[in-house]
Amino acid sequence: MENNDLLEEARLYGFIQEQQVWLKPFMNYPARQVGDVKESEDDSLVYFAKRYEMFRDKVNDLLGRIEASENKGSFLMKVLHMKEQVGNYDALGDFEKLYHTLTGAEASINETIKQNREKNLTSKIALIQEAEALSDSIEWQETTDKLKDLRSTWIKTGPVEKELTEEIEERFRAAVENFFERKKNFFEDKKKMQNRIYDKYRDLITQSVALQNSEDWEVTTAKLKQLQNQWKEVGGTLPRKTMTRMWTDFRKAHNHFFERLKQKINNEKNESRGKYYEANFERKKELVEEGEQLLQQHSLSDAVKRAKELQAEWKKVGPVSPEVSDMIWERFIKACDRVFEMSSLEHYIRKRQQAANETYSETDDLQARINALRDFIKSDKNELELLQDNLGKLSDAPGNDAFRSMLQGKIRNFNRKIGTKTDMIEMFRNQLSAISR
Numbered sequence: 001m002e003n004n005d006l007l008e009e010a011r012l013y014g015f016i017q018e019q020q021v022w023l024k025p026f027m028n029y030p031a032r033q034v035g036d037v038k039e040s041e042d043d044s045l046v047y048f049a050k051r052y053e054m055f056r057d058k059v060n061d062l063l064g065r066i067e068a069s070e071n072k073g074s075f076l077m078k079v080l081h082m083k084e085q086v087g088n089y090d091a092l093g094d095f096e097k098l099y100h101t102l103t104g105a106e107a108s109i110n111e112t113i114k115q116n117r118e119k120n121l122t123s124k125i126a127l128i129q130e131a132e133a134l135s136d137s138i139e140w141q142e143t144t145d146k147l148k149d150l151r152s153t154w155i156k157t158g159p160v161e162k163e164l165t166e167e168i169e170e171r172f173r174a175a176v177e178n179f180f181e182r183k184k185n186f187f188e189d190k191k192k193m194q195n196r197i198y199d200k201y202r203d204l205i206t207q208s209v210a211l212q213n214s215e216d217w218e219v220t221t222a223k224l225k226q227l228q229n230q231w232k233e234v235g236g237t238l239p240r241k242t243m244t245r246m247w248t249d250f251r252k253a254h255n256h257f258f259e260r261l262k263q264k265i266n267n268e269k270n271e272s273r274g275k276y277y278e279a280n281f282e283r284k285k286e287l288v289e290e291g292e293q294l295l296q297q298h299s300l301s302d303a304v305k306r307a308k309e310l311q312a313e314w315k316k317v318g319p320v321s322p323e324v325s326d327m328i329w330e331r332f333i334k335a336c337d338r339v340f341e342m343s344s345l346e347h348y349i350r351k352r353q354q355a356a357n358e359t360y361s362e363t364d365d366l367q368a369r370i371n372a373l374r375d376f377i378k379s380d381k382n383e384l385e386l387l388q389d390n391l392g393k394l395s396d397a398p399g400n401d402a403f404r405s406m407l408q409g410k411i412r413n414f415n416r417k418i419g420t421k422t423d424m425i426e427m428f429r430n431q432l433s434a435i436s437r
Helices: 003-013 041-068 072-085 095-134 140-156 162-211 217-234 240-292 300-316 322-356 362-393 398-436
Strands: 014-017 020-023 032-036
Touching (some): 014 041, 020 041, 041 072, 072 095, 095 162, 162 217, 162 240, 217 240, 240 322, 300 322, 322 362, 322 398
Antiparallel strands (some): 014 020, 020 032
C-alpha cells in the first residue's frame, strides 16, 4: 500500500494529540497511546500504519499454516496469544477486523478440537472395551503383546474432554493392570510350584545316588523301582533344560546300580553256563565214542537202529562251549554217517548179488564194495559240482541269503559223505591186502 493510502488508513483508526499517536477506541477497548511523534505527524501515522500491516501479515501467515495443517488444535494457543496482542499491539489499523478474524479461527479450532475429542473418546472407549475383554485372559504372552499394542495406541490417541479424562484413564489403567497383576501372581505361584516340584525331583535323585553302590541287590532293586514310580507321579513342569539335566542325574544313578546288577548276574550265569557246557560236553563225548564203536560192537542192522537213537539223544543234550562245538559235532556226524553209508552199501551189494544170482568170493566181495563206493563218490562229486556252480552264480543280494546258506550246508554234507566213503574204500583195501598176503 502506498504511503498516502497508509496515511488515510492511519487517520481512519488513529489520531495525533499533544505529539502523541493514539489508537481510536474499538469494541470494548478504550483509546490508547501507541507511540510518540518523532519527525512529523504524517510520518508517524504512516509508521504505525505499516506496523499494523506487519501484524496483519503475521495473522494471515498463522491462518495459512492453520489451514494447511492436519493438527489444527496445536495452533489454538498461538491464536489466543495473537488475539491477546490485538489489545496491546502498538499500531494503527482495523484491529476489530483482526480480532473477529482470530475469534473465527479460535472457534473453528475449538470445533475441530471438540470433534477430535469426540473421535478420541470413541477410540479410547473401544480401546477400554478391548482391554477389559482381555483383562481375564490366561493367554499370557499373546495378551501381553496385545495390551502393549493397546497401550501404545492409547498414548498416541489424542485427549478427550477434561471432565471425562480421569474416568476413562482410570478404566483403561484398571483393565491393563488387572491383567498384569493376575499374570504376576500366576507366574509367582508357578515359580513356587516349580520350586516344590524341583525339590521333589532333587530328593528322588539324592535317594537314588545314595543307593547306586548298594550290594543289597533285591531290596535296592525294589527301592529303585519305587523311586521310578514316584518320579512319574511328581507331575508338573519345569524348564526343559532343567528337566533334562535332572532326568539325566536320576537315570545315571539307576543305570549305575542296574549295570552292576547286570554284571553280577552275567558273572553268575557265566559260571553256571561253564558248568552246564562242561556236563553237556561230557555227555556228547560219550555219544561220540559209542557212535564210533557201533560197527565193531553191533550187527549192521542194530548199529543203524542205535545210530538213530544216538541222534535223537544228541538233540536232547544242551549246547557246549563254542570253542569245541564244531569239533565234537563233526566227530559225531562222521560216526553216524559211517554206519548209514555202510548200511546203504550192504543193501546195494545184496540187491546186486540177488539180481545176478551169484555168490561172491571174499576177494570179489571186497572189490565189489570198493567199486561201488567209487561209483557213489563219482555221483556225489557230480552233485557237489552242480551245487558249487549254483552257489557261484548266486548274487550277493540279501534276499538270497537263506538260499545261499542252504547250498553251503549241502556242499558240506557232500564233502563229508565223500570223505566217509573214501575212508571206507581205504578200509576195504586194507582188508583186501591182508587176504592177498
